[in-house]
Amino acid sequence: MTKQGEIAIEFTHVQKKFSGKAVIKDLNLAVPANQIFVLVGPSGSGKTTILKMINALIQPNGGEITINGKKITEYRVQDLRWQMGYVLQQIALFPNMTVAQNIAVIPEMKKMPKKKIKERIETLLAQVDLPAAKYAERYPRELSGGEAQRVGIVRALAADPPLILMDEPFSALDPLSRTQLQKLVLRLQAQLHKTVVFVTHDMNEALKMGDAIAVVHHGKIQQVGTPREVQLHPATEYVARFFADTQKRDLLGATLAEIITTQAAQKIEATPAKPVAAQATILDVSGQLSMGKVIYTQDEHGNYWEITAATVLQFLTLEERKDQIDVRKEKV
Ligand SMILES: Nc1ncnc2c1ncn2[C@@H]1O[C@H](COP(=O)(O)OP(=O)(O)OP(=O)(O)O)[C@@H](O)[C@H]1O
Ligand SMILES: [Mg+2]
Structure with a gap:
C-alpha cells in the first residue's frame, strides 16, 4: 500500500522502438501515488505506448520501470495486472455478457466470494448512477455510449486495484456525457484516492482532471507540473502553442447561453418561430450564421435573444480580451 507523497510508478531512461524507430526516447517520469496523473499530447506522441509499458502489454527496449519501488520485470505479469484497472478508449465490454457478468470477470478470477462480488457490483453501479436493479442484467448493446463507459469504469474498479x-x-x-463522466471520476477519486494515470489529447480535459500533468510530444516529456504551473509557465514553445490552440477551440465550444450573458447579444420582444436551444455551441450554429442567417434563442427567464455572425464575432473578441486580462492578472 502506498502513501500520499510516495512515488507509485517510475520510468528511468526508458526507450521504446518500433521497427527500429524510437517512439519513446529517454523517458524519465515519476508518477506520485494516490493522485490523478495526466499524460497529454497529440495523436502519435506515444501516450498509449507509455501506458501499456506500465501493465507490461509493451516491453521497453531500454531503461527501467518500477512499480512501488520494485522492477516491473520482477513481478509475475498476472500479479502486476491484478493491481491495475484498465479503462480503454473504445468501449470494450464483452458483448455476450451482461453488465454484472462483465464487472465480475476480474473479481471471479481473483476468487472473491460470490456474495461479496454481488454486493460490490451493486455498490459500484449505484455510485455511477446505474442502479443494479435496472442495469445489472442488461447487455452492452442495450446501453448508451456513456452508460457503457461508466460500466467500463466500474469494471476497472471492481477488484479494488490501487x-x-x-x-x-x-x-x-458527446460533450455532455464527457463532462458528466469527468465529474464522476473526480467524485469517485475524492473517495477512493487511487493512483490514476489518465491519457488524453485534450488539454482542457488534462487541466480539469490532473493533479499533475505531463505534456508529451514526439515521445518526449515537454513539461511536468500542476495544471496551474503548466498553464501559466509553459516550459517550451510547444507547450505554449498547445495551450493557445486549445483555447481557440474552446471558444468555439461556447454555448448560446454564454453569449447572451454578455453585452454582445441583443434581446428582442417578438416571439421567434424556431428558437435554437441555448445549449447549442458556436460550432453547432456556425454553418447557419456563415450563410447570413439570424438565429434566436431563449434564456431561462423565457426572454428571446437574437444572434448573428456579428454577435458571435463580438463575443469572441470580448472573450479573447478577457483571457489576456486574466493571464496578466495571474502574472502580477
Ligand atoms: N505496435 C506498433 N508497431 C509499430 N508502430 C507502433 C506500434 N504501436 C504504436 N506505434 C507507433 O508509435 C507511435 C506512438 O503511438 P501511440 O499509440 O503510443 O500514440 P498515442 O499518443 O497514444 O496516440 P493517439 O492519441 O492517437 O492514441 C505512433 O507513431 C505509432 O504509429
Ligand atoms: Mg493512444
Missing part, C-alpha cells in the same frame, strides 16, 4: 490506467476513456463521447 492503480487505474485510463486511455482516453471519454473521447468517443
Whole structure:
C-alpha cells in the first residue's frame, strides 16, 4: 500500500522502438501515488505506448520501470495486472455478457466470494448512477455510449486495484456525457484516492482532471507540473502553442447561453418561430450564421435573444480580451 507523497510508478531512461524507430526516447517520469496523473499530447506522441509499458502489454527496449519501488520485470505479469484497472478508449465490454457478468470477470478470477462480488457490483453501479436493479442484467448493446463507459469504469474498479490506467476513456463521447463522466471520476477519486494515470489529447480535459500533468510530444516529456504551473509557465514553445490552440477551440465550444450573458447579444420582444436551444455551441450554429442567417434563442427567464455572425464575432473578441486580462492578472 502506498502513501500520499510516495512515488507509485517510475520510468528511468526508458526507450521504446518500433521497427527500429524510437517512439519513446529517454523517458524519465515519476508518477506520485494516490493522485490523478495526466499524460497529454497529440495523436502519435506515444501516450498509449507509455501506458501499456506500465501493465507490461509493451516491453521497453531500454531503461527501467518500477512499480512501488520494485522492477516491473520482477513481478509475475498476472500479479502486476491484478493491481491495475484498465479503462480503454473504445468501449470494450464483452458483448455476450451482461453488465454484472462483465464487472465480475476480474473479481471471479481473483476468487472473491460470490456474495461479496454481488454486493460490490451493486455498490459500484449505484455510485455511477446505474442502479443494479435496472442495469445489472442488461447487455452492452442495450446501453448508451456513456452508460457503457461508466460500466467500463466500474469494471476497472471492481477488484479494488490501487492503480487505474485510463486511455482516453471519454473521447468517443458527446460533450455532455464527457463532462458528466469527468465529474464522476473526480467524485469517485475524492473517495477512493487511487493512483490514476489518465491519457488524453485534450488539454482542457488534462487541466480539469490532473493533479499533475505531463505534456508529451514526439515521445518526449515537454513539461511536468500542476495544471496551474503548466498553464501559466509553459516550459517550451510547444507547450505554449498547445495551450493557445486549445483555447481557440474552446471558444468555439461556447454555448448560446454564454453569449447572451454578455453585452454582445441583443434581446428582442417578438416571439421567434424556431428558437435554437441555448445549449447549442458556436460550432453547432456556425454553418447557419456563415450563410447570413439570424438565429434566436431563449434564456431561462423565457426572454428571446437574437444572434448573428456579428454577435458571435463580438463575443469572441470580448472573450479573447478577457483571457489576456486574466493571464496578466495571474502574472502580477
Ligand atoms: N505496435 C506498433 N508497431 C509499430 N508502430 C507502433 C506500434 N504501436 C504504436 N506505434 C507507433 O508509435 C507511435 C506512438 O503511438 P501511440 O499509440 O503510443 O500514440 P498515442 O499518443 O497514444 O496516440 P493517439 O492519441 O492517437 O492514441 C505512433 O507513431 C505509432 O504509429
Ligand atoms: Mg493512444
